[in-house]
Amino acid sequence: MESVRLGIIGIGNMGTAHSLHIHADRKVPGMVLSAVCDISEERLAWANEHLPGVAVFDQASDMYQSGLIDAVLIAVPHYDHPALATLAFANGLHVLVEKPAGVYTKQVLEMNAAAEEAGKVFGIMYNQRTNPVYQKVRELIQSGELGSLKRVVWIITNWYRPQAYHDSGSWRSTWKGEGGGTLINQNPHNLDLLQWMLGMPSRIRSFCSFGKYYDIEVEDDVTAYLEYPNGASGVYITSTGEAPGTNRLEISGDMGRIVVENNRISFDRNRISERKHNHINTEPFKAPESWYVEIPVSGDGGEQHIGILKNFTNAILHGEKLLAPGEEGVYGLLISNAIHYSTWTDSWAVLDSFDHDHFHELLQERINNSTVQKNVSQKVSDVRGSH
Structure with a gap:
């Protein structure tokens, strides 16, 4: 060929x-x-x-x-x-x-x-996997440069979408048309990057608001708490209803803290591991020596x-x-589904034993009760694939 x-x-x-x-x-x-x-x-x-x-x-x-x-x-x-x-x-x-x-x-x-x-x-x-910024963060984590993961906080609220956006197609912002809101439409790249860089969380407890800011039936505001197999924790916050929004990723490990914001990476790097410092230190208020480093990244967005x-x-x-x-597409989607599931059931969603069938049943209930927006000025085919 x-x-x-x-x-x-x-x-x-x-x-x-x-x-x-x-x-x-x-x-x-x-x-x-x-x-x-x-x-x-x-x-x-x-x-x-x-x-x-x-x-x-x-x-x-x-x-x-x-x-x-x-x-x-x-x-x-x-x-x-x-x-x-x-x-x-x-x-x-x-x-x-x-x-x-x-x-x-x-x-x-x-x-x-x-x-x-x-x-x-x-x-x-x-396509965000081609971004040199996220490639570098992944490299720093997987190489052990950051040490064992302690906490991740991603505030990704610069997905602002006004009511006119939600009204731009009958399939938009409905359970029947999209199967969700900001998690399934705006956030798939971020959820994929989260697991691509850090690995999968073990369980999730979430709080979603549906139609909080707009006349829609799906989620437009999300706060999720994540726990990882090694005991690390995380918070994932996203919304389409904040302006101006924030895109700040902070990852803490034994060797310091990485911050990604405005397409730049900074690394407050501990001279020795916090765990080693804790073991040998005898002074009540002394923290490990830390160096501020701006991580160079080649290329502009990939x-x-x-x-x-x-x-x-x-x-x-x-x-x-x-x-x-393509097989890795299920990972970010599992996080997305788990966030919905946790809110719907008011309980923890355990990812290793996730009940795929029950989630589908709960989603189907919402699809069956889904509304179709009226007075739409654009045909569905005209807005397909825009996010």
């Missing part, structure tokens, strides 16, 4: 951007856009006009069976990701799925099983979506290791 022939399902905001990066701008060496698919006649007309030479389909199965593509990028509303991916695997295609992997873990675990059976390259568009597309292409053509394997 000299190049990867890609098909894109969903040519809303994200699908359109991907198609132009690949077809018009030629930013992904080794990848060619061969086909696109959408249920909207308007978007298909756009494709015919702006993507010359690219085949256009209105049914995913027809595109899958056309013989025109080797891989598919799925950029449709969240609920449809697993079903379309599973069908693609059944047709012998490689798959790259937009985040989140799905809405509930039960369907994503089934998708992962299909991927394993198919043996095809399976990636997820976790290649983002283009980087994931390049990596996916090279994985197919040359066996390059995936930066964001």
Whole structure:
């Protein structure tokens, strides 16, 4: 195979951007856009006009069976990701799925099983993993430079979205349309980065507010308390209702404290481990000697979506290791589902023994009672894939 022939399902905001990066701008060496698919006649007309030479389909199965593509990028509303991916695997295609992997873990675990059976390259568009800042933080933690984890606090409230945003599509901010609010729409990248850098928490106790700031039925304000296997604790705070918002990540370990804010990393580094200091120190108020260090980071935000597309292409053509394997999409989603579950059941959510079926039942109850927004000025297909 000299190049990867890609098909894109969903040519809303994200699908359109991907198609132009690949077809018009030629930013992904080794990848060619061969086909696109959408249920909207308007978007298909756009494709015919702006993507010359690219085949256009209105049914995913027809595109899958056309013989025109080797891989598919799925950029449709969240609920449809697993079903379309599973069908693609059944047709012998490689798959790259937009985040989140799905809405509930039960369907994503089934998708992962299909991927394993198919043996095809399976990636997820976790483009924030290309950001040198988060790559460096992950390196500092996994190398042991920070020592044993003690606490993490991530305040990520710069996701402000006004009522006009929630009203911009009938699928938005409803259990039936999205399956959640800020956790499933704005926060999948952050939840993925949290586990990618630190590993998975063992249990979560959370407090979500639903429609606190807006006329919506899903969560718009979240505070979650996390516990890790080594006894470390964490707090994760997010909201779409604060302006101006904050994006500050603070990670404490035996060797000091890392702070990430404004795309910069600072490290208050202990000269010796706090645990060692505590063992040998005899002075009542003496803390370990600490040095303030600004951690240099090369690059400016990374290649983002283009980087994931390049990596996916090279994985197919040359066996390059995936930066964001599709199977890992379930981890951030499990944290998201656990936060919902803890609030709904007013109890701890234990991740190792998470009740995927019960969560799905509780979600289905909310879907069955879900409302559909009225007086929407944009068609659903026009706003697909925007976050």
